[in-house]
Amino acid sequence: GIQVEQSPPDLILQEGANSTLRCNFSDSVNNLQWFHQNPWGQLINLFYIPSGTKQNGRLSATTVATERYSLLYISSSQTTDSGVYFCAASDTGRRALTFGSGTRLQVQP
Amino acid sequence: DTAVSQTPKYLVTQMGNDKSIKCEQNLGHDTMYWYKQDSKKFLKIMFSYNNKELIINETVPNRFSPKSPDKAHLNLHINSLELGDSAVYFCASSQGNRGQFFGPGTRLTVL
Numbered sequence: 001g002i003q004v005e006q007s008p009p010d011l012i013l014q015e016g017a018n019s020t021l022r023c024n025f026s027d028s029v030n031n032l033q034w035f036h037q038n039p040w041g042q043l044i045n046l047f048y049i050p051s052g053t054k055q056n057g058r059l060s061a062t063t064v065a066t067e068r069y070s071l072l073y074i075s076s077s078q079t080t081d082s083g084v085y086f087c088a089a090s091d092t093g094r095r096a097l098t099f100g101s102g103t104r105l106q107v108q109p
Numbered sequence: 110d111t112a113v114s115q116t117p118k119y120l121v122t123q124m125g126n127d128k129s130i131k132c133e134q135n136l137g138h139d140t141m142y143w144y145k146q147d148s149k150k151f152l153k154i155m156f157s158y159n160n161k162e163l164i165i166n167e168t169v170p171n172r173f174s175p176k177s178p179d180k181a182h183l184n185l186h187i188n189s190l191e192l193g194d195s196a197v198y199f200c201a202s203s204q205g206n207r208g209q210f211f212g213p214g215t216r217l218t219v220l
Contacts (some may be wrong), residue, residue: 030206037150040213041197046206084150095140096154097204098166 002027002091006100013107021072021103023087026088031090032063033097036074038083046072046085077107112136113212115174115200121218122190129186130215132200139204140164141173146197146214155198158183187217195219 003026013019025032034046047054047061049070054061058077063070074081084104088097113134122128134141141187142165157165158177172188183200200212 031208035211041216043199043211045208045210045216059162082149086152088152088197090206094165095159095203096142096157096167097152097209099152102150 001094002029002088002089002098004087004098004100005023006085006087006103008103010104011100011106013105015077015079015107015109017077017107018073018075019105021074021079021085021087021105023070023072023089023100025068025070025089027068027091028083029065030092032091032100033086033088034061034070035088036081036083037086043086066105074105075091076104079109080099082107086089113200113202113210113213115198115215118213118214119216119218121220122220124190124192126190127186127188128190128217129184130198130200130217132183132185132212134181134200134202134210134212137204138201138202138210140182140202141177141180142201142203142209143183143185144199144201144211146199148196152199156183156185163183190217190219192219 024034051065084102088099140159142157156175161177197214201209203209
């Protein structure tokens with residue numbers, strides 16, 4: 001099945017800094033999503049982005065399907081951005097998501 | 110107006126007991142899923158149902174039995190609970206291959 005790798009595993013930022021999280025995947029995808037798991041454990045949908053670029057406020061994401069990677073950009077980070085960011089993908093013919101191991105982000109005031 | 114809801118939110122039980130977790134979605138989606146998140150935060154698919162039909166059944170002990178009474182509901186019954194079953198169980202739903210929406214999770218602790 002598809003493999004999903006995320007980097008970096010851990011990231012510490014000062015409030016106001018920008019960051020880029022990376023997700024590499026091993027096969028063609030029909031679904032790629034970014035999630036934020038907050039400190040209370042909720043999995044929050046950030047983007048459904050099997051290809052192209054999307055923006056939502058301070059967050060944006062780009063997936064280059066032909067090169068099998070996706071990037072999540074966080075600008076002007078806030079303490080509420082802290083948590084774990086997961087990339088998840090599914091390959092053609094399979095609906096279940098395979099999750100990466102996550103990037104743990106800590107934003108310090 | 111919760112899109113995907115799960116009950117209970119917390120479940121603490123003794124080894125050997127049988128328990129169920131319920132999931133409901135009001136998004137009109139045709140596919141529902143159960144995922145398990147272990148103590149290291151790793152998330153893995155367990156089961157998936159499409160229009161009440163089981164389409165994915167990963168390598169999960171047969172003590173775990175999903176049931177989908179209708180498109181909007183997917184329940185998970187666990188027999189003879191073991192310590193290693195302690196985890197957070199997430200329900201999710203999607204329409205076809207489009208984005209999946211996750212419930213709030215059920216934290217199961219087996220003592």
